[in-house]
Amino acid sequence: MVFMLWSRRWQSCSARSRGGWQNASEPVKPMGKYFGTSGIRGLASSQLTDAFVRKAADAAGAFYGAEKKVCIARDTRPSGQRIRDALAQGLAEQGCEVTDFGVLTTPGLYYLTRELGFDGGVMITASHNPPEYNGIKFCDANGALPEADEEAIEKLIDKPPARAKTKGTLREIDGVTEYAERLVKIAPKPxxxxxxxxxxxxxxxxxxxxxxxxxxxxxxxxxxxxxxxxxxxxxxxxxxxxxxxxxxxxxxxxxxxxxxxxxxxxxxxxxDRNGAWDDDENNAAVCLANLKSKKNRLVIGTVESRSYLDAVLAKIGATVYRTKVGDGAIVRACREKNAAMGVEESGHYVMPEFGFFSAALYPALVLLASTDDFSSVRKTLAETPRNHSSKKRLACPNEKKQKAMAFIGKKLESLEGNGVLNDADGFRYDYPDSSWLMVRPSGTEPIIKLYFEARTLVRVQELERAVESIAKEALG
Structure with missing residues (x-):
């Protein structure tokens, strides 16, 4: 079965890094057969079939263990109920005590997994992908599962475990009320x-x-x-x-x-009334609001994070450490570096005091409570100058990503400019003039992403022309 997610089997094509990079994380690990950067994801009708979901449920049930308490929830996709039924049945047949929270947010499931003492949690969602997709994400009381645990579940999917001797149970709880009431108690007041x-x-x-x-x-x-x-x-x-x-x-x-x-x-x-904020403004605003009350000023970003975030946070003595893209990578880095928080360009925010998982409503409440004039937030951010930047998306079938990235990586080595390569997640080259470019395959969509940043628009366009030419040649 080939899932929408790009396989972890692709590894960095270039081991010839020209120099180090102070924020470089470990080399990218190969992705799995089913798991990508955010759980298992695919077309609901042809990939997340009842048969596959049952296999995944059997694997997860065996991983968590008989008589363990496991909660499940789903988002509002039409395939959610069907997948829930197959998932709940499989977990129960592995002896798990299953609690269904019904329709609930992913942060809500993760939060209740910890707060209500569950051994594990399973969320049925494809996040930001279109409604015809769906997915399965796993967690435990500590938050998102580490890669090693995902790999263990994956092995059990391919080698189905024996069924438990005693079947577990299934009950339903109003997860929305459980989560909302707890969130109101801990959220900052306006x-x-x-x-x-x-x-x-x-x-x-x-x-x-x-x-x-x-x-x-x-x-x-x-x-x-x-x-x-x-x-x-x-x-x-x-x-x-x-x-x-x-x-x-x-x-x-x-x-x-x-x-x-x-x-x-x-x-x-x-x-606000002046329009939608861009990614830089979103990230910087939440960071500033959250760091106000903290002595810890270390923020985890990703290789996608632009220099604007560094510039804004430097004003309050905060620094940015960059890791691989994906909320899972940010969670791991927050733990390893004991960071105050983690942010991703896509809108993921990890606040350890709330939980080691990506949240959305809680960070929004922190930002809202930090000001009595919401429009002033953006005005304050505008005081920090920004470089020119652009981002492009090129369609690339998942099965062609490995070959395309190998070709692109080889060609990028020949570009002039004495760039320093970081290949922790795709290829990022940082140049002496403070410009940089990056090419990386999406972990959730059949595309390759191109990023460019420089002090001048002319330099951005120069990088765009060079890299787009290489990428289009790679994609045929």
Whole structure:
């Protein structure tokens, strides 16, 4: 079975790094047959079949162990209930005591796994991918599973374990209420009764976010909050170009702040009356708000993080350590480096005091509570100058990524400029003039991503021409 996720079998094509890089992480590990950067993911109809889900459930049940307590939840995709049924049955037949939280956000499942004393948790979601996709993510009481545990589950999928002698049980609990009530108790309180428009992408956040915000005292405007992924009025990824309707609604309703989630609410983005914030603004704003009360000033970013984040955080004495892309990599780096928090360009935020997993609503509450004038946040950020940058996406079937990246890696070595290579996650070259380029395959989509940054637009365009030519040649 070939899943949507790019296989971990691809490894860095170049072992000839020209010099080190102070933020380089360990060389990228090969990806697995089923697991990618964020669990198992594929087309619900042809890849996440009942037969495969049962095999995955048997494997997870054997991994967690008979009589262990395992909770499950799902997002609002139409395939979620079917996958839930197969998953719950498989876990129970392995002797697990299964609790179904119903429709819930991914951070909600992870949080309740720890707070309610479960041994493991399984989330049915494809996050920001279109509704026809779905996926399975695993966790334990400590948060997202480490790669070694994912590899153990993967081996059990291919070599099905024997069924448990005693069948487990299945019960249902209102996960939304359990999570929302706990979140209200620990969330920072607002400075004023701010009107907030919340765009939930027709996902499970629709059941949680408005409820929590109102309990905290915010004046809430619900937008795109019908809990059915097929009814979302935008793509599920909360990128600025996708938030035009939400921005219009914010202006029309007189809201001051806007929050947008992805399909399972583990990503978040912001907007105000002047429009949607870009990735740099989102990351910097959440970091500044969260670090206000902390002595620890180490932030985990990724190789995608632009220099703007470093520049903003340097003003408060904070530093950025870059690791591989993916919320799992950020979680691991936060643990290993004892960081204050972790951020990813895509809108993932890891706040260890909340949990070692990507959250969205909690970081949003931290940001909202940090100001009584939401529009001033962006104005403050504008005081820090930014380099020119661009990002491009080139379609590339997953089965062609390995060959394409090998070709691109070889060609990039011949580019002039004395760049320093970091191949922890794709290929990133940093040049003496502070410009950099990066080419990396997506871990969740059939694309290859190109990144460029420089002090001048001319230099960005120069890098674009050189790399796009190589990439297009590689892709035929």
């Amino acid at each position: 400075r004023k009764r701010m009107r907030v428009l919340v765009d939930c992408a027709a996902g499970p956040a629709a059941l949680v976010a408005p409820r929590v915000l109102r309990k905290l005292g915010y004046d809430v405007v619900e937008f795109n909050c019908v809990p059915d992924a097929t009814k979302s009025n935008r793509p599920l990824e909360p990128k600025a170009p996708n938030l035009k309707l939400a921005v219009e609604a914010l202006r029309e309703t007189g809201a001051e702040a806007g929050i947008a989630f992805d399909g399972d609410a583990d990503r978040v983005a912001f907007f």
